[in-house]
Amino acid sequence: MVSEAFRGWRAGDGVVDPAGHTMAAEEVAGAETDVLAPPTDPEVCVGFRAFGVRYGDFEALKEVQLDIRRGHITAFMGPSGCGKSTLLRSINRMNDTIPSARFTGQVYLDGEPIYVPGVNIIRLRKRVGMVFQKPNPFPASIFENVAWGARVHGLYKGHALFEHVEKCLARAGLWDEVKDKLKLNAMSLSGGQQQRLCIARALAVEPEILLMDEPCSALDPIATYRIEELMRSLVPDYTVIIVTHNIQQAARVSDYCAFFWVDENRCGRLVESGPTAQLFEAPKDERTERYLAGRMG
Template identity: 60%
Template sequence: MQTISSTAGEVTSRELRQPQSPLVTIKGEPLPLTSSKFVLSDLAFYYGKVQALAGISITIPANHITAIIGPSGCGKSTLLRTLNRMNDLIPKTRIEGQVFLDGDDIYSPNVDVVDVRRRVGMVFQRPNPFPMSIYDNVSYGPRLYGVTKRADLDQIVEFSLQQAALWDEVKDKLTQSGMALSGGQQQRLCIARALAVEPDAILMDEPASALDPIATLKIEELMQTLKSSYTIVIVTHNMQQAARVSEFTAFMMIDQNRAGTLVEFGETAQIFTRPKNRQTEDYVTGRFG
Protein backbone atom coordinates (compact mmCIF):
# COMPACT_ATOMS: atom_id res chain seq x y z
CA MET A 1 0.00 0.00 0.00
CA GLN A 2 1.27 3.46 -0.90
CA THR A 3 2.07 6.04 1.72
CA ILE A 4 0.51 9.31 0.77
CA SER A 5 2.35 12.04 2.60
CA SER A 6 1.25 14.98 0.51
CA THR A 7 -1.89 15.32 2.56
CA ALA A 8 -3.74 18.49 3.20
CA GLY A 9 -2.64 18.28 6.84
CA GLU A 10 0.79 19.58 5.91
CA VAL A 11 -0.55 22.77 4.49
CA THR A 12 -2.90 23.93 7.20
CA SER A 13 -1.03 27.17 7.71
CA ARG A 14 -1.75 28.30 4.21
CA GLU A 15 -3.68 31.46 3.62
CA LEU A 16 -7.02 30.39 2.24
CA ARG A 17 -7.66 33.52 0.28
CA GLN A 18 -6.83 33.56 -3.41
CA PRO A 19 -3.96 36.01 -4.03
CA GLN A 20 -4.14 38.85 -6.47
CA SER A 21 -3.78 37.43 -9.93
CA PRO A 22 -0.35 38.06 -11.46
CA LEU A 23 -0.88 40.31 -14.44
CA VAL A 24 -2.16 38.32 -17.39
CA THR A 25 -3.26 40.12 -20.50
CA ILE A 26 -5.18 39.02 -23.56
CA LYS A 27 -4.29 41.11 -26.59
CA GLY A 28 -2.92 43.74 -24.23
CA GLU A 29 -6.05 43.92 -22.04
CA PRO A 30 -5.75 42.74 -18.42
CA LEU A 31 -7.50 39.45 -17.75
CA PRO A 32 -10.37 39.90 -15.27
CA LEU A 33 -9.86 37.88 -12.08
CA THR A 34 -13.10 36.03 -12.73
CA SER A 35 -11.64 34.75 -15.99
CA SER A 36 -8.89 32.77 -14.34
CA LYS A 37 -9.39 29.03 -13.81
CA PHE A 38 -6.24 28.19 -11.86
CA VAL A 39 -4.12 30.54 -9.79
CA LEU A 40 -0.84 29.08 -8.52
CA SER A 41 0.89 31.02 -5.79
CA ASP A 42 4.56 30.45 -4.92
CA LEU A 43 4.19 26.74 -5.57
CA ALA A 44 6.98 24.34 -4.62
CA PHE A 45 6.94 20.57 -4.92
CA TYR A 46 9.22 17.88 -3.51
CA TYR A 47 9.79 14.23 -4.34
CA GLY A 48 11.21 13.22 -0.95
CA LYS A 49 14.12 15.59 -0.40
CA VAL A 50 14.42 16.45 -4.07
CA GLN A 51 12.79 19.74 -4.96
CA ALA A 52 11.07 19.44 -8.36
CA LEU A 53 9.29 22.80 -8.51
CA ALA A 54 10.22 26.13 -6.95
CA GLY A 55 8.43 29.46 -6.60
CA ILE A 56 5.87 29.02 -9.35
CA SER A 57 3.21 31.70 -9.53
CA ILE A 58 0.98 31.65 -12.55
CA THR A 59 -2.58 32.43 -13.55
CA ILE A 60 -4.18 30.09 -16.06
CA PRO A 61 -7.08 31.74 -17.90
CA ALA A 62 -10.44 29.98 -18.10
CA ASN A 63 -11.75 28.71 -21.44
CA HIS A 64 -8.40 29.03 -23.12
CA ILE A 65 -5.66 26.58 -23.98
CA THR A 66 -2.45 27.05 -22.04
CA ALA A 67 0.67 25.15 -23.09
CA ILE A 68 3.52 24.30 -20.76
CA ILE A 69 6.83 23.90 -22.58
CA GLY A 70 10.40 23.35 -21.47
CA PRO A 71 13.27 20.88 -21.68
CA SER A 72 13.01 17.34 -20.31
CA GLY A 73 13.12 17.17 -16.54
CA CYS A 74 12.07 20.78 -15.94
CA GLY A 75 8.93 19.77 -14.04
CA LYS A 76 6.24 20.33 -16.69
CA SER A 77 4.32 17.13 -15.93
CA THR A 78 4.83 17.57 -12.19
CA LEU A 79 3.34 21.04 -12.44
CA LEU A 80 0.43 19.71 -14.51
CA ARG A 81 -0.27 17.01 -11.93
CA THR A 82 -0.40 19.56 -9.10
CA LEU A 83 -3.50 21.00 -10.78
CA ASN A 84 -5.66 17.97 -9.90
CA ARG A 85 -3.60 16.57 -7.02
CA MET A 86 -2.49 13.63 -9.13
CA ASN A 87 0.91 13.84 -7.42
CA ASP A 88 -0.77 12.80 -4.16
CA LEU A 89 -0.63 9.25 -5.55
CA ILE A 90 3.18 9.31 -5.54
CA PRO A 91 4.74 8.36 -2.19
CA LYS A 92 6.75 10.85 -0.13
CA THR A 93 5.79 13.92 -2.07
CA ARG A 94 5.19 17.30 -0.51
CA ILE A 95 3.76 20.57 -1.72
CA GLU A 96 4.22 24.17 -0.57
CA GLY A 97 2.31 27.20 -1.77
CA GLN A 98 -1.22 27.23 -3.11
CA VAL A 99 -3.24 26.09 -6.09
CA PHE A 100 -6.60 27.78 -6.49
CA LEU A 101 -9.28 26.33 -8.73
CA ASP A 102 -12.07 28.85 -9.30
CA GLY A 103 -10.92 30.60 -6.14
CA ASP A 104 -10.84 27.46 -3.96
CA ASP A 105 -7.51 26.21 -2.62
CA ILE A 106 -7.53 22.59 -3.78
CA TYR A 107 -4.95 21.62 -1.14
CA SER A 108 -6.93 22.99 1.78
CA PRO A 109 -7.86 20.38 4.45
CA ASN A 110 -11.59 20.30 3.77
CA VAL A 111 -11.27 19.63 0.07
CA ASP A 112 -12.55 16.37 -1.40
CA VAL A 113 -9.71 15.11 -3.61
CA VAL A 114 -12.07 12.90 -5.59
CA ASP A 115 -14.16 15.93 -6.44
CA VAL A 116 -11.03 17.86 -7.49
CA ARG A 117 -10.17 15.06 -9.92
CA ARG A 118 -13.72 15.08 -11.25
CA ARG A 119 -13.53 18.82 -11.85
CA VAL A 120 -10.09 18.55 -13.41
CA GLY A 121 -9.85 15.62 -15.84
CA MET A 122 -6.66 14.25 -17.30
CA VAL A 123 -5.54 12.76 -20.61
CA PHE A 124 -2.20 10.99 -20.76
CA GLN A 125 0.56 10.48 -23.30
CA ARG A 126 -0.47 6.97 -24.29
CA PRO A 127 -4.16 6.29 -24.80
CA ASN A 128 -5.25 4.13 -21.87
CA PRO A 129 -8.81 2.95 -22.46
CA PHE A 130 -10.11 0.49 -19.88
CA PRO A 131 -10.34 -3.13 -21.14
CA MET A 132 -14.08 -2.84 -21.59
CA SER A 133 -16.57 -1.69 -24.20
CA ILE A 134 -16.58 1.81 -25.67
CA TYR A 135 -19.87 2.47 -23.87
CA ASP A 136 -18.54 1.29 -20.53
CA ASN A 137 -15.35 3.32 -20.91
CA VAL A 138 -17.36 6.52 -21.18
CA SER A 139 -20.05 5.62 -18.64
CA TYR A 140 -17.54 4.41 -16.06
CA GLY A 141 -17.02 7.81 -14.45
CA PRO A 142 -20.67 8.88 -14.29
CA ARG A 143 -21.55 5.47 -12.76
CA LEU A 144 -18.82 5.98 -10.17
CA TYR A 145 -20.36 9.34 -9.31
CA GLY A 146 -23.81 7.81 -8.90
CA VAL A 147 -25.58 7.99 -12.25
CA THR A 148 -27.51 4.74 -12.58
CA LYS A 149 -30.41 5.30 -14.99
CA ARG A 150 -29.69 3.72 -18.37
CA ALA A 151 -31.33 6.60 -20.25
CA ASP A 152 -29.16 9.15 -18.44
CA LEU A 153 -26.03 7.13 -19.12
CA ASP A 154 -26.99 6.75 -22.80
CA GLN A 155 -27.34 10.49 -23.07
CA ILE A 156 -24.02 11.15 -21.34
CA VAL A 157 -22.19 8.61 -23.51
CA GLU A 158 -23.59 10.04 -26.73
CA PHE A 159 -22.94 13.66 -25.71
CA SER A 160 -19.40 12.93 -24.52
CA LEU A 161 -18.51 10.98 -27.65
CA GLN A 162 -19.96 13.76 -29.79
CA GLN A 163 -17.93 16.37 -27.92
CA ALA A 164 -14.84 14.23 -28.44
CA ALA A 165 -15.61 14.06 -32.20
CA LEU A 166 -15.80 10.26 -32.02
CA TRP A 167 -19.55 9.56 -32.05
CA ASP A 168 -19.94 9.19 -35.81
CA GLU A 169 -17.08 6.69 -35.92
CA VAL A 170 -18.26 4.45 -33.06
CA LYS A 171 -22.04 4.90 -32.69
CA ASP A 172 -22.70 1.52 -34.33
CA LYS A 173 -20.14 -0.38 -32.27
CA LEU A 174 -20.53 0.93 -28.73
CA THR A 175 -20.38 -2.59 -27.32
CA GLN A 176 -17.03 -3.32 -28.94
CA SER A 177 -13.87 -3.10 -26.89
CA GLY A 178 -12.28 0.32 -26.62
CA MET A 179 -8.93 -1.42 -27.06
CA ALA A 180 -9.89 -2.33 -30.66
CA LEU A 181 -9.93 1.31 -31.80
CA SER A 182 -6.99 3.01 -33.54
CA GLY A 183 -4.52 4.99 -31.42
CA GLY A 184 -6.09 8.32 -32.35
CA GLN A 185 -9.60 7.00 -31.68
CA GLN A 186 -8.47 5.55 -28.35
CA GLN A 187 -7.13 8.95 -27.33
CA ARG A 188 -10.41 10.64 -28.29
CA LEU A 189 -12.20 7.91 -26.31
CA CYS A 190 -10.07 8.87 -23.31
CA ILE A 191 -11.05 12.50 -23.85
CA ALA A 192 -14.73 11.46 -24.03
CA ARG A 193 -14.21 9.52 -20.79
CA ALA A 194 -12.78 12.64 -19.15
CA LEU A 195 -15.65 14.80 -20.45
CA ALA A 196 -18.33 12.36 -19.22
CA VAL A 197 -17.96 13.52 -15.61
CA GLU A 198 -18.50 17.17 -16.63
CA PRO A 199 -15.13 18.59 -15.62
CA ASP A 200 -14.21 22.29 -15.56
CA ALA A 201 -10.73 21.73 -16.88
CA ILE A 202 -8.80 19.09 -18.77
CA LEU A 203 -5.10 18.45 -18.32
CA MET A 204 -3.30 16.89 -21.26
CA ASP A 205 0.16 15.41 -20.84
CA GLU A 206 1.70 14.99 -24.30
CA PRO A 207 -1.68 13.81 -25.64
CA ALA A 208 -0.55 13.40 -29.23
CA SER A 209 3.03 12.24 -28.90
CA ALA A 210 2.09 8.62 -29.64
CA LEU A 211 -0.15 9.51 -32.59
CA ASP A 212 0.44 9.93 -36.31
CA PRO A 213 0.18 13.44 -37.87
CA ILE A 214 -3.46 13.07 -38.96
CA ALA A 215 -4.61 11.75 -35.59
CA THR A 216 -2.56 14.53 -33.97
CA LEU A 217 -4.34 17.21 -36.01
CA LYS A 218 -7.73 15.69 -35.08
CA ILE A 219 -6.84 15.99 -31.39
CA GLU A 220 -5.65 19.57 -31.93
CA GLU A 221 -8.88 20.50 -33.76
CA LEU A 222 -10.85 18.84 -30.99
CA MET A 223 -9.05 20.97 -28.42
CA GLN A 224 -10.14 24.10 -30.28
CA THR A 225 -13.79 23.06 -30.14
CA LEU A 226 -13.57 22.06 -26.46
CA LYS A 227 -12.03 25.26 -25.14
CA SER A 228 -15.31 27.18 -25.26
CA SER A 229 -16.61 24.83 -22.56
CA TYR A 230 -13.41 23.78 -20.78
CA THR A 231 -10.07 25.16 -19.68
CA ILE A 232 -7.29 23.09 -21.22
CA VAL A 233 -3.72 22.86 -20.01
CA ILE A 234 -1.36 20.88 -22.22
CA VAL A 235 2.21 19.76 -21.67
CA THR A 236 4.02 19.22 -24.93
CA HIS A 237 7.55 18.74 -26.17
CA ASN A 238 6.39 19.73 -29.62
CA MET A 239 6.84 23.48 -29.79
CA GLN A 240 5.02 23.73 -33.10
CA GLN A 241 2.07 22.03 -31.45
CA ALA A 242 2.19 24.47 -28.54
CA ALA A 243 2.32 27.34 -31.04
CA ARG A 244 -0.57 25.90 -33.09
CA VAL A 245 -3.04 25.06 -30.36
CA SER A 246 -2.50 27.34 -27.39
CA GLU A 247 -3.31 30.96 -26.62
CA PHE A 248 -0.99 31.11 -23.62
CA THR A 249 2.38 29.52 -23.09
CA ALA A 250 4.39 28.92 -19.94
CA PHE A 251 8.10 28.23 -20.41
CA MET A 252 9.84 26.33 -17.62
CA MET A 253 13.49 25.57 -16.89
CA ILE A 254 15.44 24.09 -14.02
CA ASP A 255 17.17 26.58 -11.75
CA GLN A 256 20.66 26.30 -10.23
CA ASN A 257 19.26 23.86 -7.62
CA ARG A 258 17.78 21.72 -10.42
CA ALA A 259 14.22 22.61 -9.41
CA GLY A 260 11.72 23.52 -12.11
CA THR A 261 10.86 27.22 -12.30
CA LEU A 262 8.68 29.36 -14.47
CA VAL A 263 10.85 31.49 -16.76
CA GLU A 264 8.18 33.25 -18.78
CA PHE A 265 4.43 33.18 -19.18
CA GLY A 266 2.58 35.09 -21.84
CA GLU A 267 0.38 35.02 -24.88
CA THR A 268 1.59 32.33 -27.26
CA ALA A 269 1.86 34.82 -30.11
CA GLN A 270 4.27 36.89 -28.02
CA ILE A 271 6.29 33.96 -26.67
CA PHE A 272 6.95 32.60 -30.17
CA THR A 273 7.63 35.91 -31.92
CA ARG A 274 9.21 38.21 -29.34
CA PRO A 275 9.89 36.46 -26.04
CA LYS A 276 11.03 38.76 -23.28
CA ASN A 277 13.47 36.36 -21.69
CA ARG A 278 16.74 35.30 -23.32
CA GLN A 279 16.33 31.70 -22.11
CA THR A 280 12.88 31.52 -23.70
CA GLU A 281 14.35 32.89 -26.92
CA ASP A 282 17.13 30.28 -26.91
CA TYR A 283 14.68 27.48 -26.21
CA VAL A 284 11.99 28.31 -28.77
CA THR A 285 14.61 28.89 -31.46
CA GLY A 286 16.17 25.52 -30.67
CA ARG A 287 19.50 26.90 -29.54
CA PHE A 288 19.22 25.49 -26.06
CA GLY A 289 17.62 22.64 -24.21
Protein backbone atom coordinates (compact mmCIF):
# COMPACT_ATOMS: atom_id res chain seq x y z
CA MET A 1 0.00 0.00 0.00
CA VAL A 2 1.42 3.29 -1.06
CA SER A 3 -0.28 5.07 1.74
CA GLU A 4 1.90 3.23 4.22
CA ALA A 5 4.82 5.06 2.75
CA PHE A 6 3.61 8.37 4.09
CA ARG A 7 2.62 7.50 7.57
CA GLY A 8 5.48 8.08 9.90
CA TRP A 9 7.70 11.06 9.63
CA ARG A 10 8.50 10.92 13.26
CA ALA A 11 11.69 8.93 13.15
CA GLY A 12 13.60 11.97 14.32
CA ASP A 13 11.89 11.91 17.67
CA GLY A 14 11.96 8.11 17.74
CA VAL A 15 15.71 8.25 18.35
CA VAL A 16 16.58 6.84 21.67
CA ASP A 17 18.68 9.08 23.80
CA PRO A 18 22.28 7.86 23.53
CA ALA A 19 22.52 7.74 27.29
CA GLY A 20 19.55 5.40 27.42
CA HIS A 21 21.19 2.98 25.06
CA THR A 22 21.98 -0.39 26.52
CA MET A 23 24.85 -2.56 25.45
CA ALA A 24 26.61 -5.58 26.86
CA ALA A 25 29.41 -4.34 29.07
CA GLU A 26 32.12 -6.52 27.59
CA GLU A 27 31.38 -5.24 24.07
CA VAL A 28 31.59 -1.68 25.18
CA ALA A 29 34.87 -2.57 26.91
CA GLY A 30 34.61 0.28 29.31
CA ALA A 31 34.56 2.88 26.57
CA GLU A 32 30.92 3.92 26.46
CA THR A 33 31.68 7.31 24.97
CA ASP A 34 33.65 5.75 22.09
CA VAL A 35 30.79 3.59 20.83
CA LEU A 36 28.83 6.58 19.65
CA ALA A 37 31.76 8.82 18.72
CA PRO A 38 31.55 10.10 15.14
CA PRO A 39 34.11 8.74 12.69
CA THR A 40 37.23 10.90 12.58
CA ASP A 41 38.78 9.47 9.42
CA PRO A 42 37.76 11.79 6.51
CA GLU A 43 37.83 8.76 4.22
CA VAL A 44 34.84 7.37 6.09
CA CYS A 45 31.65 8.39 4.32
CA VAL A 46 29.03 6.61 6.38
CA GLY A 47 29.57 5.52 9.96
CA PHE A 48 27.14 3.33 11.91
CA ARG A 49 27.48 3.69 15.68
CA ALA A 50 25.76 1.18 17.97
CA PHE A 51 22.97 1.31 15.43
CA GLY A 52 19.82 -0.74 15.83
CA VAL A 53 16.35 -0.88 14.29
CA ARG A 54 13.11 -2.23 15.68
CA TYR A 55 9.80 -2.73 13.93
CA GLY A 56 7.34 -2.63 16.80
CA ASP A 57 8.43 -5.39 19.17
CA PHE A 58 10.57 -7.07 16.56
CA GLU A 59 14.26 -6.31 16.77
CA ALA A 60 15.48 -6.34 13.17
CA LEU A 61 19.06 -5.25 13.64
CA LYS A 62 21.27 -4.27 16.53
CA GLU A 63 24.67 -3.09 17.64
CA VAL A 64 25.99 -2.32 14.20
CA GLN A 65 29.39 -0.66 14.34
CA LEU A 66 30.62 -0.09 10.81
CA ASP A 67 32.53 2.44 8.71
CA ILE A 68 31.98 2.74 4.98
CA ARG A 69 34.78 4.16 2.89
CA ARG A 70 34.34 6.97 0.44
CA GLY A 71 34.68 6.27 -3.28
CA HIS A 72 34.55 2.52 -2.97
CA ILE A 73 31.95 -0.20 -3.41
CA THR A 74 30.87 -1.82 -0.17
CA ALA A 75 28.72 -4.94 -0.25
CA PHE A 76 26.31 -6.00 2.49
CA MET A 77 26.08 -9.78 2.42
CA GLY A 78 24.17 -12.35 4.38
CA PRO A 79 21.14 -14.61 4.45
CA SER A 80 17.54 -13.40 4.20
CA GLY A 81 16.32 -11.55 7.25
CA CYS A 82 19.77 -10.56 8.45
CA GLY A 83 18.86 -6.88 8.32
CA LYS A 84 21.14 -5.86 5.47
CA SER A 85 18.37 -4.11 3.55
CA THR A 86 17.16 -2.45 6.73
CA LEU A 87 20.65 -1.13 7.33
CA LEU A 88 20.93 0.12 3.75
CA ARG A 89 17.58 1.91 3.96
CA SER A 90 18.67 3.52 7.20
CA ILE A 91 21.27 5.59 5.35
CA ASN A 92 18.67 7.62 3.43
CA ARG A 93 16.07 7.17 6.18
CA MET A 94 13.69 5.29 3.91
CA ASN A 95 12.76 3.18 6.93
CA ASP A 96 11.07 6.29 8.30
CA THR A 97 8.17 5.48 6.03
CA ILE A 98 7.40 2.38 8.10
CA PRO A 99 5.24 3.62 11.00
CA SER A 100 6.46 1.03 13.52
CA ALA A 101 10.17 1.61 12.87
CA ARG A 102 12.26 2.82 15.84
CA PHE A 103 15.97 3.52 15.90
CA THR A 104 18.81 3.50 18.37
CA GLY A 105 22.42 4.56 18.13
CA GLN A 106 23.50 6.84 15.31
CA VAL A 107 24.41 6.99 11.65
CA TYR A 108 26.96 9.59 10.61
CA LEU A 109 27.12 10.96 7.11
CA ASP A 110 30.36 12.87 6.51
CA GLY A 111 30.67 13.20 10.27
CA GLU A 112 27.18 14.62 10.74
CA PRO A 113 24.55 12.60 12.63
CA ILE A 114 21.40 11.92 10.58
CA TYR A 115 19.18 10.47 13.32
CA VAL A 116 18.67 13.72 15.14
CA PRO A 117 15.63 15.99 15.13
CA GLY A 118 15.71 18.71 12.52
CA VAL A 119 17.66 16.83 9.88
CA ASN A 120 16.57 17.88 6.40
CA ILE A 121 15.40 14.57 4.96
CA ILE A 122 14.91 16.05 1.50
CA ARG A 123 18.57 17.17 1.40
CA LEU A 124 19.67 13.85 2.90
CA ARG A 125 17.89 11.87 0.19
CA LYS A 126 19.27 14.15 -2.49
CA ARG A 127 22.76 13.30 -1.25
CA VAL A 128 22.04 9.60 -0.89
CA GLY A 129 20.47 8.12 -4.02
CA MET A 130 18.82 4.73 -4.13
CA VAL A 131 18.21 1.96 -6.66
CA PHE A 132 15.65 -0.68 -5.79
CA GLN A 133 15.40 -4.43 -6.15
CA LYS A 134 12.82 -4.37 -8.92
CA PRO A 135 13.24 -1.69 -11.59
CA ASN A 136 10.60 0.93 -10.78
CA PRO A 137 10.65 3.60 -13.49
CA PHE A 138 7.80 6.10 -13.48
CA PRO A 139 5.13 5.45 -16.12
CA ALA A 140 6.43 8.39 -18.10
CA SER A 141 8.89 9.00 -20.92
CA ILE A 142 12.54 8.06 -20.61
CA PHE A 143 13.49 11.72 -20.59
CA GLU A 144 10.91 12.58 -17.96
CA ASN A 145 12.10 9.77 -15.70
CA VAL A 146 15.58 11.22 -15.52
CA ALA A 147 14.53 14.86 -15.59
CA TRP A 148 11.93 14.61 -12.83
CA GLY A 149 14.25 14.47 -9.85
CA ALA A 150 16.49 17.22 -11.21
CA ARG A 151 13.44 19.37 -11.77
CA VAL A 152 12.04 18.69 -8.30
CA HIS A 153 15.28 20.01 -6.82
CA GLY A 154 15.38 22.87 -9.29
CA LEU A 155 18.82 21.86 -10.54
CA TYR A 156 18.52 22.56 -14.26
CA LYS A 157 16.17 24.17 -16.74
CA GLY A 158 15.64 24.17 -20.48
CA HIS A 159 18.60 23.15 -22.57
CA ALA A 160 20.83 22.62 -19.55
CA LEU A 161 18.31 20.08 -18.28
CA PHE A 162 18.45 18.24 -21.57
CA GLU A 163 22.24 18.12 -21.43
CA HIS A 164 22.06 16.94 -17.84
CA VAL A 165 19.69 14.11 -18.77
CA GLU A 166 22.01 13.10 -21.58
CA LYS A 167 24.98 13.11 -19.22
CA CYS A 168 23.18 10.95 -16.66
CA LEU A 169 21.94 8.48 -19.26
CA ALA A 170 25.46 8.27 -20.67
CA ARG A 171 26.86 7.75 -17.19
CA ALA A 172 24.39 4.88 -16.72
CA GLY A 173 25.49 3.39 -20.04
CA LEU A 174 22.04 3.81 -21.57
CA TRP A 175 22.40 6.87 -23.82
CA ASP A 176 23.34 5.03 -27.01
CA GLU A 177 20.37 2.69 -26.66
CA VAL A 178 17.74 5.35 -25.96
CA LYS A 179 19.00 8.58 -27.55
CA ASP A 180 16.55 8.24 -30.46
CA LYS A 181 13.54 7.41 -28.31
CA LEU A 182 13.68 9.71 -25.30
CA LYS A 183 9.96 10.33 -25.59
CA LEU A 184 9.16 6.62 -25.46
CA ASN A 185 7.52 5.33 -22.30
CA ALA A 186 10.06 3.90 -19.89
CA MET A 187 7.86 0.85 -19.32
CA SER A 188 8.62 -0.32 -22.84
CA LEU A 189 12.33 -0.83 -22.04
CA SER A 190 13.72 -4.23 -21.07
CA GLY A 191 14.26 -5.04 -17.41
CA GLY A 192 18.00 -4.38 -17.56
CA GLN A 193 17.49 -1.11 -19.42
CA GLN A 194 14.85 -0.08 -16.89
CA GLN A 195 17.28 -0.70 -14.06
CA ARG A 196 19.98 1.36 -15.77
CA LEU A 197 17.36 4.07 -16.29
CA CYS A 198 16.64 3.97 -12.56
CA ILE A 199 20.37 4.43 -11.93
CA ALA A 200 20.42 7.39 -14.33
CA ARG A 201 17.38 8.79 -12.53
CA ALA A 202 19.16 8.47 -9.19
CA LEU A 203 22.33 10.11 -10.58
CA ALA A 204 20.28 13.01 -11.95
CA VAL A 205 19.86 14.60 -8.51
CA GLU A 206 23.66 14.57 -8.15
CA PRO A 207 24.04 12.33 -5.09
CA GLU A 208 27.30 11.50 -3.36
CA ILE A 209 26.28 8.02 -2.33
CA LEU A 210 24.35 5.41 -4.27
CA LEU A 211 22.49 2.71 -2.36
CA MET A 212 21.62 -0.39 -4.35
CA ASP A 213 19.21 -2.87 -2.82
CA GLU A 214 19.81 -6.17 -4.67
CA PRO A 215 19.75 -4.27 -7.96
CA CYS A 216 20.27 -7.38 -10.10
CA SER A 217 17.98 -9.89 -8.47
CA ALA A 218 15.27 -9.39 -11.09
CA LEU A 219 17.69 -9.43 -14.03
CA ASP A 220 19.20 -12.06 -16.31
CA PRO A 221 22.98 -12.73 -16.23
CA ILE A 222 23.80 -10.47 -19.19
CA ALA A 223 21.87 -7.52 -17.77
CA THR A 224 23.46 -8.28 -14.38
CA TYR A 225 26.91 -8.13 -15.95
CA ARG A 226 26.18 -4.74 -17.47
CA ILE A 227 24.94 -3.33 -14.14
CA GLU A 228 28.06 -4.65 -12.39
CA GLU A 229 30.26 -3.08 -15.05
CA LEU A 230 28.37 0.17 -14.57
CA MET A 231 28.85 0.01 -10.81
CA ARG A 232 32.61 -0.32 -11.23
CA SER A 233 32.58 2.77 -13.47
CA LEU A 234 30.79 4.80 -10.79
CA VAL A 235 33.66 4.61 -8.29
CA PRO A 236 35.56 6.58 -7.13
CA ASP A 237 33.20 9.43 -8.15
CA TYR A 238 30.46 7.96 -6.03
CA THR A 239 30.37 5.87 -2.89
CA VAL A 240 28.37 2.76 -3.74
CA ILE A 241 26.75 0.46 -1.20
CA ILE A 242 25.11 -2.68 -2.51
CA VAL A 243 23.02 -5.30 -0.77
CA THR A 244 23.36 -8.70 -2.36
CA HIS A 245 22.39 -12.31 -1.77
CA ASN A 246 24.87 -13.30 -4.37
CA ILE A 247 28.28 -14.19 -2.96
CA GLN A 248 29.93 -14.18 -6.40
CA GLN A 249 28.52 -10.75 -7.11
CA ALA A 250 29.95 -9.40 -3.87
CA ALA A 251 33.32 -10.90 -4.76
CA ARG A 252 33.22 -9.49 -8.30
CA VAL A 253 32.21 -5.92 -7.66
CA SER A 254 32.96 -4.89 -4.10
CA ASP A 255 36.07 -3.39 -2.53
CA TYR A 256 34.79 -3.88 0.99
CA CYS A 257 32.39 -6.39 2.43
CA ALA A 258 30.23 -6.52 5.50
CA PHE A 259 28.82 -9.89 6.48
CA PHE A 260 25.61 -10.14 8.49
CA TRP A 261 24.01 -13.02 10.27
CA VAL A 262 20.76 -13.74 12.10
CA ASP A 263 21.07 -14.47 15.80
CA GLU A 264 18.91 -16.85 17.83
CA ASN A 265 16.25 -14.14 18.27
CA ARG A 266 16.03 -13.61 14.49
CA CYS A 267 17.78 -10.31 14.99
CA GLY A 268 20.30 -9.19 12.38
CA ARG A 269 23.92 -8.78 13.53
CA LEU A 270 27.06 -7.59 11.81
CA VAL A 271 29.51 -10.51 11.98
CA GLU A 272 32.57 -9.01 10.35
CA SER A 273 33.68 -6.54 7.76
CA GLY A 274 36.81 -5.68 5.84
CA PRO A 275 38.41 -5.51 2.41
CA THR A 276 36.66 -8.01 0.15
CA ALA A 277 39.79 -9.98 -0.73
CA GLN A 278 40.70 -10.33 2.92
CA LEU A 279 37.20 -11.35 3.94
CA PHE A 280 36.98 -13.99 1.22
CA GLU A 281 40.48 -15.39 1.71
CA ALA A 282 40.76 -15.26 5.46
CA PRO A 283 37.41 -14.83 7.17
CA LYS A 284 37.80 -14.37 10.89
CA ASP A 285 34.47 -15.83 11.84
CA GLU A 286 33.48 -19.43 11.28
CA ARG A 287 29.98 -18.43 10.11
CA THR A 288 31.45 -16.20 7.41
CA GLU A 289 33.72 -18.97 6.26
CA ARG A 290 30.91 -21.52 6.05
CA TYR A 291 28.55 -19.07 4.30
CA LEU A 292 31.16 -18.09 1.72
CA ALA A 293 31.91 -21.75 1.09
CA GLY A 294 28.21 -22.26 0.40
CA ARG A 295 27.72 -24.62 3.29
CA MET A 296 24.89 -22.71 4.90
CA GLY A 297 22.49 -19.82 4.46
